[in-house]
Amino acid sequence: MLVIIGADEWGNKDVLGLIDGFRESTQSWRELLLDLKRRGLEAPPKLAVGDGAMGFWAALHEVYGQTRVQRCWVHKTANVLNAMPKSVQPKAKAHLKDIWMAETKAEADTAFDYFAEAYGVKYDRAVKCLTKDRADLLARLTTSPPNIGNTSGRRTPLRAPLPRSGTEPPRPRGASADKRRWP
Numbered sequence: 701m702l703v704i705i706g707a708d709e710w711g712n713k714d715v716l717g718l719i720d721g722f723r724e725s726t727q728s729w730r731e732l733l734l735d736l737k738r739r740g741l742e743a744p745p746k747l748a749v750g751d752g753a754m755g756f757w758a759a760l761h762e763v764y765g766q767t768r769v770q771r772c773w774v775h776k777t778a779n780v781l782n783a784m785p786k787s788v789q790p791k792a793k794a795h796l797k798d799i800w801m802a803e804t805k806a807e808a809d810t811a812f813d814y815f816a817e818a819y820g821v822k823y824d825r826a827v828k829c830l831t832k833d834r835a836d837l838l839a840r841l842t843t844s845p846p847n848i849g850n851t852s853g854r855r856t857p858l859r860a861p862l863p864r865s866g867t868e869p870p871r872p873r874g875a876s877a878d879k880r881r882w883p
Contacts, residue, residue, distance in 0.1 A: 702732050706745070716741070729759035737763060747840055751775040770839035773800040776830065783826035784819070792819060792826070805841040812838070 702721035707713045717736050721728030744764035750756050751772045760767055777796050781789045795815045802808035812834065820827040830837075 702728055704732060704736065724753045724755045726755040726758040726762075729753075729756045730762060733759055733763040749840075768839050769836055771833045771836040773837065776833065776837060780826045780830050783829055784823050788819075788823070792823075795819075796830075799837070802841070805838060808838050808841055 702717075702719050702724065703715060704717040705713050706716045717732045719728065719732050719735075721732070744766045746768065747770055748756075748760055748764075748767050749770045749772055752775065757769060760769070773796075777793065777800075780796060781793060784792055792815075795811065795818065798811040799808050799815065802811055812830075816827050816831060
């Protein structure tokens with residue numbers, strides 16, 4: 701299944717395209733991107749975020765050549781942490797978060813350099829995994845202002861929870877909104 705999700709400047713996300721693709725091939729991604737173009741997405745997106753699927757990047761370059769690319773931080777974090785022992789992963793994950801949550805390129809560069817220096821000697825494979833995609837991982841910081849460009853790691857929820865209407869019974873102490881046990 702190949703899916704393209706679009707995000708606007710307010711962080712609202714919508715599914716733009718969905719097809720049953722063949723092994724994430726360039727041809728399958730090209731078909732999906734051309735379908736978006738046919739349905740009205742003429743202007744190239746400012747930024748595309750994806751995993752390491754080479755077919756997507758090749759098709760994107762063909763269809764929307766001006767679109768900047770950013771590697772997905774969720775996938776990259778998992779790949780980097782897989783190259784480290786479990787005992788180090790929580791601390792390393794926090795340092796990776798310092799990179800992707802940075803508000804400016806300078807902050808991200810500082811956090812990136814710290815990660816490489818702190819873990820490079822002992823966990824060389826993890827650091828190489830991270831640094832090989834440095835430019836693509838930090839692309840959003842050079843594409844849009846920091847207050848609207850952070851679609852890969854948000855400080856606030858994408859959609860605020862709905863306010864209670866006042867007609868619902870009060871929640872018993874300790875009950876969560878997801879597990880309503882009252883009448």
